Amino acid sequence: MTTTQNPGIEDASRTRAVPRRSVGQTLLSSGTVLALVVLVVFFFAMRPDVFLTFTNVRNILYQVAILAIIAGAQSLVMVVGDFDLSVAATSALAGAVAASLMLGGMPVVLAILIALAVGLLIGIANGLLVAYLNLSAFVATLATLTSVTGLAYLVTEGTTLFNLPPEFNALGQGRFLEIPLPVFFAIAILLILWFVLKYTTLGRRWYATGGNVEVSRLSGVNVRRARLLAFAFAGLVSAVGGILLAARLGSASAVQGEDNLLFSVAAVFLGMTVIRSGAANIVGTVVGVAIIGVMSNGLNILGVNAYVQQVVTGLIIIAAVTLSSFKSRER
Amino acid sequence: MRIRIKAIAAAAAVAALALTGCSTGGAGGGGDDDTFKVIAFTSGNQTPVGAWWVKAVQEKADELGWDLTMIQGDFDFQKMNPAVESAIGQGADAIFNGYTDYASISSIITAAKDANIPMFAMDAGTEATDGFALNITADQQGIVDQTVDEIDTTLGGLEGKNIMVIGHDPHPGIRLRAGLAAEAFEAAGANIAGGSIQKVTSPATGRTEALALVTDYLQANPGGLDAVWVGWDDAALGAAQALNEAGSDAVVTGVDATSEAIAAIESGGTFLATVEQPWPSILDTVIEAMVAYQESGTMPSSNFDAVATTLVDKANASTITPSDKL
Secondary structure (H helix, E strand, C coil), rough: CCCCCCCCCHHHHCCCCCCCHHHHHHHHHHHHHHHHHHHHHHHHHCCCCCCCCCCHHHHHHHHHHHHHHHHHHHHHHHHHHCCCCCCCHHHHHHHHHHHEEEEEEEECCHHHHHHHHHHHHHHHHHHHHHHHCCHHHHHHHHHHHHHHHHHHHHCCCCCCCCCCCCHHHHHHHHHEEEEHHHHHHHHHHHHHHHHHHHHHHHHHHHHHHCCHHHHHHHHHCHHHHHHHHHHHHHHHHHHHHHHHHHHHCCCCCCCCCCCCHHHHHHHHHHHHCCCCCCCCCCCHHHHHHHHHHHHHHHHHHHHHHHHHHHHHHHHHHHHHHHHHHHHHHHH | HHHHHHHHHHHHHHHHEEEEHHHHHHHHCCCCCCCEEEEEEEEECCCHHHHHHHHHHHHHHHHHHEEEEEEECCCCCHHHHHHHHHHCCCCEEEEECCCHHHHCCCHHHHHCCCCCCCCEEEEECCCCCCCCEEEECCCHEEEEHHHHHHHHHCCCCCCCCCCEEECCCCCCHHHHHHHHHHHHHHCCCCCCCCCCEEEEECCHHHHHHHHHHHHHEEEHHCCCCCEECCCHHHHHHHHHHHHCCCCCCCCEECCCCCHHHHHHHHCCCCEEEEEEEEHHHHHHHHHHHHHHHHHHHCCCCCCEEECEEEEECCHHHHHCCHHHHC
């Protein structure tokens, strides 16, 4: 009996199986995660009585909860290989819309739903511009950022809206088991995003699109729809962040949370260095957000001047990414 | 043939419209050379007070029959400065600067001087400068005296007390008053929390920055604050929220008399006081000076004035018109 080998098909018997790495192994092999660990150890060593106490860890989580949500939105868009510069502006507008409607007497739930719809619409607009009109994501979302901020100024009439209903403020200021509610919201949203990206067909299509648009298109992925959906979800998630920020502060202004834009991009880029493929990913984004939160809190606790903090933050981001690139060269 | 007729008809329509435009334009501007031409500009139109100023100046100009060109800068000096200089190049009788620090507009000041057009201003710098025929601002030392005294009275003295001072350097008024406040507290024997003025890096995120600063400071120094002096209300509200969440009984003062600050003061508790700056009366004074110049070419006797402010606390909060509701 003869066996024939078809030369066109790869002989799988000679391929060594690559062992699947656990989440823990992945994290520990990443320079970025090591950078986070180093930061935590450093601040703990400087102030062991303060830094890792329950209240301080809770403060850090509280301070980064909204950023984590916005960074989650940014991650979706960066997975498909685009950028969204309008995430922070969308969040501010959503918060402003919700606040304005509630102050006008609308029930809280309805106001929140409308604000979420506003975020979704902005995301869809971004998606249409990028995926169907083929504008560069940078230019399109820069334009929507400008217009959306203008809309937010119109909605707030240039002032800060306040006196929001206590049941709304409770979403941002309430606690469950001594932990602020925004932390739970952030965890829930990030879990959902992680699940969608990792275990659903949509998530796989997004990664495929981000990996190689042409190959994905030829493989039957509706690339345009994938990109549109990524932007749409990003707009919706940003709106959630903005509504929670308005609840957290009990007020809404046109430029609230403006710094979340650059920090979200930084967090996602930091997160991209966590996994081998270098693609945007939720676990990595969480690490990136943690680095930003730990740095800000730690430097405040050490009483470091705000200007020096900004310089140091940039340097630490560079160091984390560089450390990570050294480790990947070792492999 | 049909296309030609259409073309002629279109050209005739355009010509008719153009002529109509010319005649209405001519009746208004072209015929009257005595109209007082004013260029007004502000970089701060996106703030409530800046937006109020734009509307108020437009109303005054209409009342007085001025030919007004209003330029709104959106804090973008790269956009605003050339626009103002170009307007100056087209000629004007006077310039009115609202809330735009002279340090950011030296090219405009030069253009105005070269064109011999006097610039009148309000809240455009904290000291006299020859770039302005007149600049009226609020008295920063007065603001500091009022707020520091209020904290002093509430705490029963400042000696040995821990006071955080929060400022924002890019704003000259806030920078000056934060510096004066820190000096006043130190002179009275208080300790400045953190050793120096805490700086907010961006006015847009002032509230959340102040919230984080105070929260983290209290985390590192439990019970370590007796008061927080903040250079403006928005950030003061963030500081107040942090103190409330931490269960601290420290007090906070701000500046600006926004409606939210006034509401917080009226409800009692952490937010102690703010300061009302009398923008409407300052505007009236500057307009009077401009009218005097218009009528007789008289220039103001002094080119700088710093006017008194009003401390807003629980006793008088209900009588104050908030600065975002002018």
